[in-house]
Amino acid sequence: MAGLVRPVLAANWKMNLGPSAATTFFEAYLARYAPRDDRTVILFPSAIALAAARASARARPDLRFGVQNIHSAEKGAFTGETSAAMASDAGARFVLVGHSERRHVFGETDAQTAEKVRRAAAHGLVAVLCVGEKIEEREQGQTDAVVIRQLRAALAGLEPSAIAEVVVAYEPVWAIGTGRTATPEDASAAHQAIRSELRALGGAASDAIPILYGGSVTASNAAALLAAPGVDGLLVGGASLDPESWAAISNA
Numbered sequence: 001m002a003g004l005v006r007p008v009l010a011a012n013w014k015m016n017l018g019p020s021a022a023t024t025f026f027e028a029y030l031a032r033y034a035p036r037d038d039r040t041v042i043l044f045p046s047a048i049a050l051a052a053a054r055a056s057a058r059a060r061p062d063l064r065f066g067v068q069n070i071h072s073a074e075k076g077a078f079t080g081e082t083s084a085a086m087a088s089d090a091g092a093r094f095v096l097v098g099h100s101e102r103r104h105v106f107g108e109t110d111a112q113t114a115e116k117v118r119r120a121a122a123h124g125l126v127a128v129l130c131v132g133e134k135i136e137e138r139e140q141g142q143t144d145a146v147v148i149r150q151l152r153a154a155l156a157g158l159e160p161s162a163i164a165e166v167v168v169a170y171e172p173v174w175a176i177g178t179g180r181t182a183t184p185e186d187a188s189a190a191h192q193a194i195r196s197e198l199r200a201l202g203g204a205a206s207d208a209i210p211i212l213y214g215g216s217v218t219a220s221n222a223a224a225l226l227a228a229p230g231v232d233g234l235l236v237g238g239a240s241l242d243p244e245s246w247a248a249i250s251n252a
């Protein structure tokens with residue numbers, strides 16, 4: 001997405017930290033992370049904690065917010081779901097789409113992921129499109145083929161100008177929540193495959209797309225991953241829940 005200063009450091013809280021915990025988090029985090037113009041920090045609280053998180057950070061317009069999921073439909077009888085319009089109204093500017101847990105725990109398909117990318121764009125939300133291979137796919141040498149398939153399914157048919165408005169996150173499924181981080185070399189190799197497919201789909205405008213790495217990022221390995229060629233930022237789960245560790249990653 002154009003205009004996002006790299007590195008882009010994104011916190012995915014998953015189903016953790018409700019409104020009270022989010023407020024406590026920001027009290028500690030804001031004291032440890034001062035605004036910086038050499039990076040972009042985005043937080044993805046649960047939808048129900050978004051308002052509390054934004055209120056706690058109201059003095060910090062440098063911090064950006066998103067939601068972890070939207071429904072692909074515009075509105076209607078979808079009990080429990082959040083629409084893109086509602087997320088936008090609640091102050092989200094970003095949305096995670098195609099996260100591994102949505103795909104593999106909730107069974108979302110490539111086609112649903114594509115619909116969500118389009119719905120997000122229609123409401124001015126930046127889709128953070130997550131792609132990544134399972135361990136058996138990696139062992140069979142399928143890593144590039146899987147991420148390319150996921151990118152094509154989500155982005156094919158969009159105008160290059162629309163493709164340029166997304167963010168991509170490479171999150172190998174085997175690295176998520178396992179403590180088994182991809183090496184900087186593995187991350188670089190996958191990011192290179194993603195970059196060249198983005199070029200093929202979206203032309204030169206796609207160079208504006210930051211490609212983030214996610215999967216067992218910690219305060220200890222963040223700097224090495226950020227230094228890997230082609231890694232434009234990080235998408236962090238567990239290590240973003242603790243304000244000290246997230247501040248260290250924010251400052252990496």
Ligand code: 13P
Nearest residue numbers: 012176177215216237238
């Ligand atoms: P962990 O950082 O907990 O491995 O989670 C990564 C992730 O899924 C971020 O979206």
